[in-house]
Amino acid sequence: MDSIDKPIRVCVHRGMSIYNLSELENDCSRSTAPLCVIGAGIAGLLFARRVAKKGQRVIVVESGYASYDPAIHALNEIEDPAERYSRALTGRYRGLGGTSSRWGGRMIPIGKHETEARPYLQQQRWPIAVDPLESYHDEIEKIFKVGDGPFRGNVISDEITSKYFPVEDKSLLNRWAKVPSFKNCNVFTLLKDELKELENIEIWLGATVCEFKLDRAAGRLSGIVARNFSGKQLEVSADRFVIAAGTIETTRLLLLMNAASDDNAFRSCRVLGRYFQDHLKSEVATINRRNPSLTNRIFGYRFLNATRRDLHLELTETAQRGDAVASAFAYVAMDLAESPLGYIKKLAHGIQKRQVDPNDLWQASKNMGLVARSAYWRYLRKQLFVPASIDLHLMVCAEQLPQWSNHIRLADKRDRFGVPKAQLEWAPTQTDERTFRSAISHIAGYWERSGMDRVCPLEWSPASSDPALPIIDNAEACAHPSGSTRMGTDPAESVVGPDLRCHAVPNVSVVSASVFPTAGSANPTFTIMKLALWLADSHLQGAPRREHAFVPSEITGSVVSSHEVPAPVARDQFGAA
Template sequence: MIPISNEDAAERSYLGMPAWPIDLGVLDKYSEEIERVFGVASGPFEGEPNFRFREGLSTNDALNVRWAKCPSFRKCNLSTLLAGELRQNVNLQIWTDATVCEFTLSRETGLLMGVTARNLGGKTLHVFAKQFVLAAGTIETTRLLLLMDRGADNRIFGKASVLGHYFQDHLKLEVAKIERHKAVETNRYFAYRYLRSTRRDLHLELPHGAQAEHAVGSAFVYVAMDLGSSPLATLKALMQGLQRREFDWRALSVLSQNAGILGKAAYWRVVKKQLYVPPQINFKIMLCGEQLPHWQNRISLAPVLDRLGLPKSQLDWRPRDSEERTFRAIISRLGDYWLRTGLDQVCPLIWNLATLDNDMPLVSQAEACAHPSGTTRMGTDPKTSVVGPDLSCHAVPNVSIVSASVFPTAGSANPTFTIMKMAYYFADIFLGKL
């Protein structure tokens, strides 16, 4: 849980990108309520006065430091967290195994009057309402709108519509390993930290001054661990099993044979407020770069049909030169950061071969982060956007979108926390209209 920065939603003239039509600062008032739901500590993402920073992890003009918040295993699943509240809400109906297949539109008003859902068993559900909200994720939300448009002979959004275009994701790539020359100090720098019982993960972000200087998008670096078959991996699997109400006795046996490591882990967790990572486990540097919006990157309806007889989603997408420049910019800054902070004396970086050779494209080795966004983008002009600042469709005002698909740009962080804040924002808009 970490928000997209306000600067990433502001105008970026060096990229020719206008500001988002809403100020992300408006969403900040929802942060504490969401944090309470997930049981994480409130407070800033830049750290707090009582947060024990090491000198080497301070912000400088090479990279900014922020700290993501991570819910515990027990609080990661919304269906578990909200199950009691959902059951008690007499005004709420939940239908599972029901895929929306048809849309009923009014020719007179242009509004959506109803939807029809079906399942593979042949059952049909008709829902009629005054207002509809699509909150099905970027890809499926876009597919549903494309199906609605096709059912109306492409008259809703128009042939020149931006619907489905500007698909974007974050691109992820391992760029270096951290040599644990001084294992204990390296652990202090990069292992997960705990502040008020909340796990905090390090984000090293490309400052906006650097983005403007290099004319690139945003990017951040985080540290991952190669757990392999270590006792930590076994402990993680055991905890995840308990979340599913499953208990692995074999895992317990493995842990019992590693009591020394578990004792150290308990000491670090309680006394030092950090995860203990044994010296044989490698830290690796992962780079995550913002993909800039491109018209050619798009979701469309495929000629292939699913088992309900509906077109599947088709994705035409590839990384581009702009992402390569972003990768190269943050790699250069990361090297500067390591030197300025003295980390190169404690835990030098072992760069991957491609990072040292400018003739080897990094984007060809990168993978998508599964953070899709952008294909029902938000804006004030119906010619260049699908929804307005109130998240309602320009073309069908009683249909609203709550999804990362409305993000005009991908920004500097994974989208989940911003999506949740946007859901609260939309709920206030909807209740205000009522």
């Protein structure tokens, strides 16, 4: 860091330094490190912590602050001409911890078969094997303080679970997601004590990346410029950059980098921004609670080894192959908004966000009977108590398959920094409709086979009951965006390689669900965390480095690595000779 800039630390420890760009004495600060991470969310902090523990200096640049800021949050606004995507502002958050500050915390791995070739869907296998990622499983669970144990099989052995959720069903597989407690959801809160001991981490808050500095001769990114609303700026130079800013923002940043190169950096890549996908969810039925206590026993959240376990009822591989459809899973949602139980939940969420509403505390205190009964169910029955007045909704989430027309590009409209916003062209398709219909059919059969149709029958929604009413018309995104910087081995058909480095700008890596070729039927965060740790270890182990960008062959026009060009030519790697 340039000594003349004298930044003010807002968090002073004997190790980690956290700076607030708005508190700079001068208008500009400069900092240099071997590594720069863009984004201090789950992926960015896990990566930075890993490499810093091994003695490498890393700078983390974060747009948000330690707590929610509405002006910063407004930077998540996108252009959505069709007004179809509803989760740009409700599923993404900037700041220390990123979206984990509001995250529900559902942790479950992607199914292995969902990363393999699925010829019945014309989907190729992922270019990386997922088995090696399993080595990070236990470490992540320890960070979030959830219990160990499997996600499937005889996970929960009580009589009710064994009776109504058979392990070997032909159509539906019951898995049990792990959910951290509210206080253990925010990754920065969990890692803060450990991070503050690391002298080689430097975190900048209120620093939104607005500009990219390119070494055009080498075809590499040499620096970034981040700004705040007052015009102060931070310039960071680094050997390597890791973008960990969530799917939509990560894609926008790569598009901005391409624009900075006069659209030459990714000129050989056809797919940057393409194949955007999200899980689609729809309420397909209400569960009849004719026996409130029994339905509570069947569907109430379980607690195993002090960890909440949520039902994740997904289409088996056999069912998917038989119907030639994508993955889907069902879960039970509870309508807590108008219940006193809702105040208890809001109070817990407030503790997670460090923003406790005194009214929630007061309302909870007025319902001590409910609190006592909840405690009985929680500690003796190891389940959440769900009052009879609360409706149980059966939700289905469908995997949205990659679709060329669903894409992100730079909009004509600009944000408060004068930088183009992301514009999203996105809509569900008939392929998604078929996945929903398959899931509904198999759920109906499952209800009969398990006997649940006799004790808690499903009251299907009109669209679920009538094929003439498209389910996708009212389905909404789950805030699990992915796919728009997909990984692959062909630089023309993928943005990053199996090593998560950009084919076109190889000193830039991406760790985000945006690299997922397909979404599968699991919440993406668990897999993102594994990729972040794997990328850090690959860097530390000295994975082979691709020093230069891919350039068009002078002879054939095909894409080749720069070290294969027969003779050195004085040229701009991001442009013409």
